[in-house]
Amino acid sequence: MTTESESAQEFYGRWARLYDLIARRTPGIARLRERAAAACRLESGDTVVEMGCGTGANLPFLRDRVGPEGTVIGIDFTRPVLERARTATAAYDNVHVLQGDATQPPMRAALEAVEGHPDGGIDAVLATFVVGMLEDPADAVDDWCDLVGSDGTVVLANAARSREWYAPPVNAVFRAIVVLSTPPTTRLRYESDPHIRLDEKIDAAHARLRERAVAVADETHVFGVVRLTGGRLE
Ligand SMILES: C[S@@+](CC[C@H](N)C(=O)[O-])C[C@H]1O[C@@H](n2cnc3c(N)ncnc32)[C@H](O)[C@@H]1O
Structure with a gap:
């Protein structure tokens, strides 16, 4: 039987080229990536790790923040997207x-x-649009918090249902996108409502970061669909 992670790799591997276009060209996405990189609170010479970096759309923004003396490491388990990032x-x-x-x-x-x-260790961890694909997102966030040094930062950005007053039409579009873009194994397992399961995972991940952090910054983007949370660790 295909596991969820095999299914995710197969899915992102097959659609790497299209995903790369969406990841770089969606209106407003560059601004969001800029904000996510800023939330990492990086200084020149720092080291930052991006978990699930995909085709690498965040990496230039992180590189700008750490400068030529710093280090940016992107990690992903899908080879074709990594080749694009490289x-x-x-x-x-x-x-x-x-x-x-x-x-x-x-x-x-x-x-x-x-x-x-x-x-000098790791100063920040960034994960954008990734925790919804993990079996236990809160556990992963815990590990990432342990990975950064004292005064380090963990930043999450994820798409979930909007909580704004004008949310119903926005969420209808969002639901369609989630159903279409969910790897097949996950879709079967969560039957007709993968967006509900996705919301639960994202809530759990952001909540764990808020619990672990000593200072938190929250923002929403794209009609309230994208949630950005940055947490500074002790
Ligand atoms: C929706 S894409 C987001 C990519 C990138 N962070 C961005 O913002 O464009 C999710 C990525 O997470 C990767 N991914 C999912 N689960 C992973 C895991 N357990 N380990 C490494 N990569 C993972 C997938 O291969 C895919 O490239």
């Missing part, structure tokens, strides 16, 4: 794209592989 960031020698599982990130190997990386 090509898109080939001009930067301090952006590294690795194949791995975001719930068991190969961080020691990743940092060792970065030539000349100062052993």
Whole structure:
């Protein structure tokens, strides 16, 4: 039987090219990626890890924040999307794209592989549109919080049902997009309402980040559908 993660890899592998277009060209998405990178509170020379980096649409924004002295590591388990991320960031020698599982990130190997990386640990973790695909999103957020050093930051951005007053038509469109874009195994398992399960996972992930953080910044974008939460750890 195909597992959810095999199904997700097959899905994103097959649609890598289309996903890349959507990830870079959707109106307003560049602004959102800019805000997500800003929420990471990075300084020149810092190290940031993006979990589930996909085709790498966030990586240039992160690279801008850490500058030429910093390090950006993108991790994803789907090879075709990673190849796109690699090509898109080939001009930067301090952006590294690795194949791995975001719930068991190969961080020691990743940092060792970065030539000349100062052993200063990880300053921030970013995950955009990923936690809804994980079996236990809150658990993954816990691990990411443990990964960043003291005063580090974890940032999540996810699409979930809008809570604005004008939400019904927005949510109808959102529901259609979720049904169409949910890998088949997940769709079968959650029957006709994958968007409800998606909301639960996203709520759980953002709630865990709020519990763990000593300072939290929340924003919403795109008619309230995209939630951005940044948490500063102790
Ligand atoms: C919706 S895409 C988002 C990509 C990127 N973060 C962005 O904002 O465009 C989800 C990505 O998460 C990856 N992914 C899902 N679960 C993962 C896991 N457990 N480990 C690594 N990558 C994962 C998929 O391969 C896919 O590239």
